[in-house]
Amino acid sequence: MTNGKLIDVRHARKRFNDFIAVDDLSFGVDGGEIVALLGRTGAGKSTVLNLLMGTIKADSGKITVAGHDPYSEFGALRGRIAVSFQTDRLLPWRSAIENAELGLLILGAGKTEARTRAQQWLERVKLAGAENKYVHELSGGMRQRVSLARALAVDPAILFLDESFSQLDHVTSRALRADFHRIAREFGKTCVLVTHRIDDALELADRALILTQGARIVHAEDITATARSDPSELKAIHDRIAAAMGDAEDVEQETTYEVS
Amino acid sequence: MRKATTEGQRDVLATTIVVLAMLAAMQIASAYVPDYIMPAPMSVLLATKDLLLSDKMHILVTLARLTGAVAFSMFVGIVIGGAMGTIGLIRPVLRAIIVIDTGIPALSWMLVAVFWFRDPEMRIFFILSVILLPFYALNVYEGIRALPRDLVEMVESFRPSRWQVLYYLVIPHILPYIFLTTKSVIGYAIRMAVFAELIASAIGIGSRMNLAQSTFRIDQVFAWTFLLVILNIALQAAVSAVEKVALKWRPEVKVR
Numbered sequence: 001m002t003n004g005k006l007i008d009v010r011h012a013r014k015r016f017n018d019f020i021a022v023d024d025l026s027f028g029v030d031g032g033e034i035v036a037l038l039g040r041t042g043a044g045k046s047t048v049l050n051l052l053m054g055t056i057k058a059d060s061g062k063i064t065v066a067g068h069d070p071y072s073e074f075g076a077l078r079g080r081i082a083v084s085f086q087t088d089r090l091l092p093w094r095s096a097i098e099n100a101e102l103g104l105l106i107l108g109a110g111k112t113e114a115r116t117r118a119q120q121w122l123e124r125v126k127l128a129g130a131e132n133k134y135v136h137e138l139s140g141g142m143r144q145r146v147s148l149a150r151a152l153a154v155d156p157a158i159l160f161l162d163e164s165f166s167q168l169d170h171v172t173s174r175a176l177r178a179d180f181h182r183i184a185r186e187f188g189k190t191c192v193l194v195t196h197r198i199d200d201a202l203e204l205a206d207r208a209l210i211l212t213q214g215a216r217i218v219h220a221e222d223i224t225a226t227a228r229s230d231p232s233e234l235k236a237i238h239d240r241i242a243a244a245m246g247d248a249e250d251v252e253q254e255t256t257y258e259v260s
Numbered sequence: 261m262r263k264a265t266t267e268g269q270r271d272v273l274a275t276t277i278v279v280l281a282m283l284a285a286m287q288i289a290s291a292y293v294p295d296y297i298m299p300a301p302m303s304v305l306l307a308t309k310d311l312l313l314s315d316k317m318h319i320l321v322t323l324a325r326l327t328g329a330v331a332f333s334m335f336v337g338i339v340i341g342g343a344m345g346t347i348g349l350i351r352p353v354l355r356a357i358i359v360i361d362t363g364i365p366a367l368s369w370m371l372v373a374v375f376w377f378r379d380p381e382m383r384i385f386f387i388l389s390v391i392l393l394p395f396y397a398l399n400v401y402e403g404i405r406a407l408p409r410d411l412v413e414m415v416e417s418f419r420p421s422r423w424q425v426l427y428y429l430v431i432p433h434i435l436p437y438i439f440l441t442t443k444s445v446i447g448y449a450i451r452m453a454v455f456a457e458l459i460a461s462a463i464g465i466g467s468r469m470n471l472a473q474s475t476f477r478i479d480q481v482f483a484w485t486f487l488l489v490i491l492n493i494a495l496q497a498a499v500s501a502v503e504k505v506a507l508k509w510r511p512e513v514k515v516r
Contacts, residue, residue, distance in 0.1 A: 078419035
């Protein structure tokens with residue numbers, strides 16, 4: 001770890017031909033912190049996530065995740081990070097519980113241990129009773145819950161969430177966010193949440209970093225528990241974030257927040 | 261469930277009608293032409309019964325040859341198709357070999373096999389394998405190419421080994437392609453096996469059909485043909501039954 005940060009990004013740059021996807025990005029994430037990377041489509045959020053996951057290499061700068069370079073030390077992060085994707089990405093030939101235990105089996109857990117832990121996580125994401133259902137027998141929300149259970153079951157030091165709630169309808173998304181928030185707090189998970197939805201950040205994150213094109217951080221907002229419990233304060237934060245994202249319509253929109 | 265039963269019953273009814281119509285046509289034709297051109301259904305039935313009693317061994321030999329060659333082609337085809345799909349360096353070479361193989365007529369392989377191998381079993385095994393193998397290789401390769409990128413990324417996010425990617429992702433994904441290939445080649449494999457036996461062996465259904473032809477036993481030719489159709493249906497049903505169990509996760513989709 002660098003400077004006590006579990007994730008440390010310094011002057012990272014990434015370009016694809018003439019397109020600058022990430023331009024001099026620096027930020028850090030403490031252990032147990034949930035940080036939201038907020039931005040509109042094309043802001044470079046997914047590129048940042050891929051850099052953090054080590055699936056692409058930064059052109060310059062230094063990226064450290066759990067003390068390792070995620071690209072050059074790809075294998076060193078085995079079992080230390082997990083990802084919950086925008087779509088569930090469940091294997092259709094495996095049942096809910098078989099999908100939930102997939103990461104554990106890949107990481108070398110025994111069959112019995114993997115099954116027990118997968119069962120526990122399915123219960124935590126409120127899917128008890130649906131263990132043996134195949135993917136096509138599950139609703140969209142249930143599938144996303146299995147996906148979340150699969151990521152959490154490996155007990156990662158860092159969890160990346162790539163627009164994990166954005167494909168769901170408002171009610172399902174809200175319920176899943178609430179469950180995720182409870183679990184993340186209970187287990188002290190460090191999370192990087194990539195999203196274009198301000199609601200996601202307000203309900204889940206301790207800190208929101210607003211990115212514009214080139215993944216440039218134009219605004220940072222701390223979202224404390226106190227702020228989260230005060231609807232007017234939350235509305236003010238929402239408006240500042242929306243303004244930073246350049247989303248005028250969102251600023252004008254009447255938004256109400258329920259206090260969790 | 262009821263809908264599926266109704267459709268199944270409809271299929272059985274349609275098949276029964278077609279078979280009855282063919283039997284009626286045979287019966288009518290046999291009344292107007294000599295026996296050695298068109299035998300009556302009853303004499304074919306009696307010939308079938310006789311063959312089942314006397315030539316069981318030949319049926320089993322053909323079945324064993326078929327099973328062995330299909331199993332071998334499946335295994336080697338999966339390995340070659342898998343290599344084509346995962347090892348970029350050798351893909352063009354393997355593809356070229358497979359494409360050239362598919363262009364060589366079955367008859368050429370049969371004649372070459374007679375020159376190359378003295379053992380009839382080796383001849384038939386070789387003929388069937390070189391004919392069937394490309395189907396598996398190409399379909400497995402296509403299956404790997406059709407792997408959804410997002411599933412690959414998901415599995416890779418856990419940093420698996422190459423074998424784990426194969427075990428958890430690639431093999432289950434290509435399984436439907438293997439079943440589809442098997443069902444597609446069974447009929448063709450039976451025809452090729454019989455043809456190969458006719459040219460290169462003294463035992464098996466093909467050689468017995470050759471004998472029936474040379475002794476003017478057209479009733480036996482029809483009887484063997486009837487048995488081959490039954491064999492094809494039975495093998496298709498067996499593969500479908502295994503497929504149903506192995507792919508139980510796959511929802512049955514009906515297009516209206």
